[in-house]
Amino acid sequence: MAGHGPASDWGEDKASDYKEKLGIYLFIVYCIVYAGFVAINTLSPKLMGVVVFAGLNLACVYGFGLIILAIIMGVIYNAMCSAAEDRMNNTAGEGN
C-alpha cells in the first residue's frame, strides 16, 4: 500500500528496549515533579508566594526549575542513549 512504512530504513537497534525503558522512567520522574507543581498551585497557592531562594518565591523557583530540569534530563537521556547505542550496536556513526 502506498504511503506506509518508515521514511528511511535503518538496521536493528539493539538499544531500543533499553532506551524505551529509560524514557519511561525519566518520563515518570518528570511527571511526579510536574504533578507536585500542579498540586501545590491547586491545593496551597499561598505556599507558592514563600521566598525560598535569592529573593525568589517558590512559584518562580519551581517554575524555572521545571523548565531547567527538562533540559538537564534531556541532555542526560541523550548521553545515556548514545552510550547504549555505541555499546550495544557496536557502531560508531548514526543510523542505528
Add this chain to the structure above:
Amino acid sequence: MIYEASVFAVVLFVVFVILVLGISKYFASRTTSSKGYYAAGGTIHWGVNGIAFAGDYLSAASFLGICGMIAFQGYDGFLYSIGYLAGWVVALFVVAEPLKKSGKYTFTDALDNRFNSKAIQLMAALSTLIVSVCYLIPQMVGAGALVKPLLGMPHWVGVIIVGSIVIFIVATAGMASTTYVQFIKGSLLIIFSTVLTISLCVNGFKLKPDENYRELRSLEATAVAGKVSAASEGYTVAGQQGDLVKLSKDGINTWWQLKTEGGKAVLKEALSATIQANGSKLYNGEPQEKRKFFQVGAMTKIIVDGKEVEETGPVGPFEFLETIDKGEVLRFKKNIIHDGDNKVTVWNQNITPGKDLMRPGMKFKVDTDKGATFMSKLNFVSLMLALFFGTSALPHILIRYYTVPSPKDARKSTIVAIGSIGFFYILTLFMGLGAMTHGVLDLESSNMSAPLLAKFFGIALFSIISAIAFATVLGTVSGLIVAASGAVAHDLMSNFAGVKMTDEGQVRAGKISAICVGIIAIILGILFKGMNVSFLVGLAFAVAASANLPAIFMVLFWKKTSAMGVACSILVGMISALGIILCSPSMWVRYGLDPATAPIALDNPGIISIPLAFITLVVVSILLPGKRDENGHVVRH
C-alpha cells in the same frame, strides 16, 4: 489605540518575505519526490530541525499571547509557558524515537503502521485537520491584528498577505522551505527576546518609566453616602454607577472612580472606551484620532534594601523579579456598564501588591480564600493536563520528526528544541512583567504588549520585534498547512480513498491541497476577526491531547491495541473534547447566555476527555481484538 506604522518595520518585513520566497524558490527545484515534499527528504540536520521545532512551536499565541497574559495577569500567564514546555518532555521520552521509526510522512502513518486500517486513516486524518484548523484560525486572525496597527492596513489585507506568502512557501517546496523559514524565525525570536530582556534589566524600574509616561490624576470631590455631588477643577457630575462617576468638562465626558483617602472623598482617573448608539467609538470621551487613550502600567512602590526608592538602576534577573515581588504595581480593572444607549468599558485603577502578581491566583481561581471552588480548581488541573499532553500530539510538531535522517537525530533535535523553547519561555516572564511595569500597556489589546515593550527601547527594536511577530505567524502557518495538506493528499486521498498516484502525482496533490487549505485559512482568518486567539489555541491543544495522545501512547506501548480501538479512541477523544468545550461556561458567555447555566461546569476538557479516550481504546481493543503477529502485537482488525 492608534499606532503609527513604522517604515523600518515594513522594510524589515519585506526583506524577510523576500528571503523566505528566495529560500522557497531555491528548494522548489529540488523538491520532486513525495519524500522531499512531505519530509524534506529526511535530510535536515538535527540542530537545524531543533530550532525549526522552536519556530513551529513558538507561535503568535506563545510570543504575543503569553507575554500579554503575563503583562495583564502576572504569574498565571507564566503557567502556560511551564505547561507548554513540560509537554516536550513527553515528546522526548515517549514519542520522538518510536514515532520516527514507525512513521513515514504524517502522524497517521505512524499510528497505522502495523494495522493498515481505513478507520484509523480516516479518524487520524480528520483529527489532524481539526487540530490544524483550530490552530490555523488564531494565527491568521493574529496576522490581521498585527498588520492593522503596525502597517496601517485593514485586517483582511493582513490575512491575505500572510496567507498568500505562506501558500507560496508551502506549495513550492513543502517541508524543506518550511523548515528553513522556521529555523530563521525561531533563531531571530530567541535572539531578540534575549536582547529585549537584557534591555529591561539594564533599564531597571522607575516610578515614572519615561518622560512620556502619562500619570493619572486625582480630583477632590464632595460625596454624601457614596453619592458624588461635586468635583474640583471645573468638572461637573454627569452621572454615577456604583463607584464609577461620569464627569463632564468642555463637553467631554470622562469616567472616574470614587475612593476615600484620609477620610476625604477623591476621584481617581479611569480610562474608558464608549460605543455610542450610532456605532461610533469614543476613547476617554473623544474620537480615536484625538489620541486620548494613553498607554498605562507602572510600579507605584519600589523597595530596594528595605527602603522605598524612585528608581532601581540596572538590576540582575533575580533582582528584577524580587523588585516586583516586594513592590506594588498599577494595574487596571475592566468594567462594562451601560450609560443610556451607550456601552462603556471603564478601566479603573487597581494597585496590586507584587507578591500577589508573582504567585498563582490572578487569572486562575485556585485560592479558596479568594472564592476558588472545587470546579475552578479542577479546571486549572485540566488545563495543565492538556498542556502537558497536548504538545506531543500536535500534528504539525509530529511531522517534523520525519525530516531528520534517523531516530537518533529525532531525539537530538527534540533536546535542542527543549533547550531553545525552554530558554524562550523563561524570557516570557521577564518580557511580560516588563510590559506590565514600563507604561506600555494598551488596555484594549494584551497581544500588543511585547511589541509595545520593544517600542519603549526605541523604534529599531520595535521594528525588529514587529517583523519577527509577522515571521512568527508565517512560520507557524506554513507548518500547519504542510500538516493539513499531508492529511488531505497523503492520508485521505492516497491511503484512505486509494487514489492511485505516481510519486510526482502525490507531490502535485500535496501542493494543490496546500493551496486549498491556505485559501480556506484566509477565509476563516477574515471571518473570525476579533475572536480570542488564545481560546482557539487552547481548543487545539485539548483536542490534540484527547484525540491523538492516547492513540499514540497505546500504539507504542500496549501490544493488545487494536485498529478499532485506536479509531474509536480518536473519535471519542475528539467528540468529547469538542463537546465539553462547546457546552462550557466560556462558550455560554460567547453565546450570550448565563455561564452558570452551562450544562458542563468545565472550560478545559482534558481531565475528562483524555481518560475517556484511553478507556475507549482499552475497552474496544479488548472487545474487538485483531489478529496478532509473532510478537503478540495486534496487527489487523
